[in-house]
Structures are given as structure tokens and as C-alpha cells.
Amino acid sequence: MALKLALAEVSQEELRHEILHTWETAKTTWVVPLQIGPIDISINKIIWFLWIGAALTFLILFIGSRALKNRPGAYQVIVEDLYGFGRNFLGGQVGPEGMKWFPYTLSIFVFLLTLNLIGLIPSSYPVTSNISFTMTLAFLTFILTQYMGIKKHGAGKYFKSWTPPGLPAKFIMSPVMWFLHLIQEFSKPLTLGLRLYANILAGHLIIFVFLGLILYFGSFLAIVSVPAAVVFYAFEIFVAVLQAYIFAILTQVYIELAIYADEH
Amino acid sequence: MDPTGIFDLPNTSLIFWEVITFAILLALLYYFVYPPLKNQIRQRQQSIEQAIDEAEKTRKEARELLQEYRQQIQEAREEAREIREEARQQGQAQRERAKKEAREEADRIIKRAQEEIQRERESALREVRQEVAGMVMQASEQIIGRSLDRDEHERLISRSLDELEAEVAGSGSGR
Numbered sequence: 001m002a003l004k005l006a007l008a009e010v011s012q013e014e015l016r017h018e019i020l021h022t023w024e025t026a027k028t029t030w031v032v033p034l035q036i037g038p039i040d041i042s043i044n045k046i047i048w049f050l051w052i053g054a055a056l057t058f059l060i061l062f063i064g065s066r067a068l069k070n071r072p073g074a075y076q077v078i079v080e081d082l083y084g085f086g087r088n089f090l091g092g093q094v095g096p097e098g099m100k101w102f103p104y105t106l107s108i109f110v111f112l113l114t115l116n117l118i119g120l121i122p123s124s125y126p127v128t129s130n131i132s133f134t135m136t137l138a139f140l141t142f143i144l145t146q147y148m149g150i151k152k153h154g155a156g157k158y159f160k161s162w163t164p165p166g167l168p169a170k171f172i173m174s175p176v177m178w179f180l181h182l183i184q185e186f187s188k189p190l191t192l193g194l195r196l197y198a199n200i201l202a203g204h205l206i207i208f209v210f211l212g213l214i215l216y217f218g219s220f221l222a223i224v225s226v227p228a229a230v231v232f233y234a235f236e237i238f239v240a241v242l243q244a245y246i247f248a249i250l251t252q253v254y255i256e257l258a259i260y261a262d263e264h
Numbered sequence: 265m266d267p268t269g270i271f272d273l274p275n276t277s278l279i280f281w282e283v284i285t286f287a288i289l290l291a292l293l294y295y296f297v298y299p300p301l302k303n304q305i306r307q308r309q310q311s312i313e314q315a316i317d318e319a320e321k322t323r324k325e326a327r328e329l330l331q332e333y334r335q336q337i338q339e340a341r342e343e344a345r346e347i348r349e350e351a352r353q354q355g356q357a358q359r360e361r362a363k364k365e366a367r368e369e370a371d372r373i374i375k376r377a378q379e380e381i382q383r384e385r386e387s388a389l390r391e392v393r394q395e396v397a398g399m400v401m402q403a404s405e406q407i408i409g410r411s412l413d414r415d416e417h418e419r420l421i422s423r424s425l426d427e428l429e430a431e432v433a434g435s436g437s438g439r
Contacts, residue, residue: 020268022269034277036280041281042277047281050278050281051285057293058292061301062296062297066300080301080305103298107290111286129270132273132278133278136279136282136283137282140283
């Protein structure tokens, strides 16, 4: 009887609302309604946190680049190491010509990392768990990739490079391989966006689900749920860094692959 | 659209603001952050390289200086030894010269003394001779009772004395 009472504390529908609260309410919180023609560009909690993340990203790097001294303090070393990380580990994955793109991917890395970490603060909004955000950023990568490929090789040569040389049965295989590569070109940004979105969303959902179990089954489950949630929270910090890095380095690699399209 | 908000596609406001925000962020970073960072890192690299170069130069200079000092010390030692050697030789020569001079002086004194002795002996001999001749003459006068011609007498005595002398010398050398 007692168990039944505990189970009846919240309905499944209510529990779902509790778990998804962050995402359900974000669009209707802190709203400043705006409109361009038929397009809604209202500012809401998502946008506010997007801006907080962007501002923090800029400030972290800006302060580190302003207070420059020849004998650096700890903070300057961190910022310089971040820049050095971009130069040594992001740029030049395929060839030296990709080096000029590392500031872009480094910006992405710091921006995503900031957003991921801000999203871990309770009652914030994890912007990177919004598929519109990640897909837009992935789409930018896609545009830059194709732009660099066409700029470097010319449209004809670039698209021709999609078929590998030395194919047997050239008449049939070339279009097939070209088509496969076309799919690959589009799947790149798709997976790029989905990966970040799914990882961050899943991490948050797991924490909320663990905590939601307490609401559903009763407070005794906190003995299990809270430690599990804490462990996943810690794991989320790692995921935040990892996913930001993966997104940044894949963007870099895709752009460099397009620059060196003729070598593959 | 999606009421749960976990598959929020398309969220036009987010896409719109994201593009704008990201563009502004990139512009700010490219304009305000990356150039000074790049400069700073390059500058530090240069200053480190410079410091290393300078240190190497200083070390080289120090080594050269040390070499020079060692050489100077070596030269000074050599010189000191030469001076000592020279002084020693000079001393030696001085001593030799002094010794030689002393010997010469001694020789001279001895020679002079010998000459003196010789002279003294001769004069003594002469006196003895005169004395003896006088005495002989007196004795002869007394015996003979008359005075002999002095010159004659002296000649006689002198001859007999010479004979005597020659005899003495002869027996002296004959022995």
C-alpha cells in the first residue's frame, strides 16, 4: 500500500514534464517578442544563454589577450596554451595550408566548450543540446568546406576529385562513387550536428531521469539516484570538453580535406 | 512544432541569432584577440631565442677571457722565471768577478810583498857587506899596522866576498 502511494505521487505525464522542463519552458521564458516579416526572432532563454556563452567566450580570450606580459601569470598561460593548442592540435591536420583555419576552429572549440559548461549549471539552458544550434553550426562548416574546395581547385576539378582515380568499369563506377561521395559530403555536417546535440542532450536527460526516478518511486531512491546523477554530472564535464574538441577538429579536418581534395 | 523542446527544429530565432552572434564573436576574436596573442607568442619566442643567443655569446666571451687570462698568467710565470734566472746568472757573474778581483788583489799584494822582501834583503845584504868589509878592513889595519889604500882594499874584499858568495852559491846549487 505504501509503495502504491509512493508510486502515485506523480503521474508519468507529470514526470515527463519534470524531466523535460528545461527544454519545454526555454522558449517561453524571458521572452522579448521580435519578428522579421513572418519569421519569429523572439529573444528567449535559449538566446540569452547563447549570448552569455558568446560574451564569456569573448571575455575569457579577450582578457587573456589584453593583460599580456612578457612574464606571464597563470591566466595568461592558460589563454596562450589555448591558442597554442589550436595551433598545434587543431590546425594543419592534413596539410600546412589548413593552418590559417585554426583560429576559426579554435573559436568554435572555446565557444562550444563555454556553452557546454554553462549548460551544466542548474536551471541554465544547454544551448548545445538544441539541434537547431548544432545543425546551423554544422551547416556553416559544410558551406566553408565546399567554398574552400571550389575556391582552391575550381568547381569542375573539385567535383571531379570526388571520384577516386583508377576505378574499374569506369562508366558505371564513376557516377556511383561520385554519388556516394556526394552523400558523404552531406552526411558529414549531419553527423557533426547530431553528434554534439545527441551527446549533450543525452547527458542532461540521464541526469534528469535519475533524479526524476526519485519523484516517481519515492525519496528512498535518492540513495542510488543522487550518486548516479553526480557521477554522470562529472562525466558530463568530460563530455563537454570532448564534444567541443570533436566538433572543432572535425570542422578543421573537413575544411582541410576540401583544400587538399586533389590528393585523395 | 515540437512541444517537448528536445527536437527543436527549426528554431528560427535561435538560428537567426546564432548566425549573427557567431559572426560577431568571430569578428571580435579575429580583430581583438588573436593578433595580440600571436604577437605575444612570437615576441616571447624571439626574446627567448635572443636570450639563448646572448647567453651563448657571453659564455664564449667568458671562455675566451679565461683563455686569455691563463695565457697571461703563463706568460707572467715565464717572465718571472726568466727574471729569476737572469738574476741568478748576474749574481753568479758578480760573485765570479769579485772572486777574481780578490785573487788578483791578493796576487798583487803578494807580489809587492815579495818585491819588498827582495829589496829589503838586497839592502840588508849590501849593508852586511859594507859592515863586513869595514870590519875586515879595521882588523887588517890593526894586524898589518898600516892603512891600506881604501879603494884597493875594498876591491880586494869585494872580490873575496864575491868568491865566497859564488862558492856558497856553488855549493848551495851543487848540493
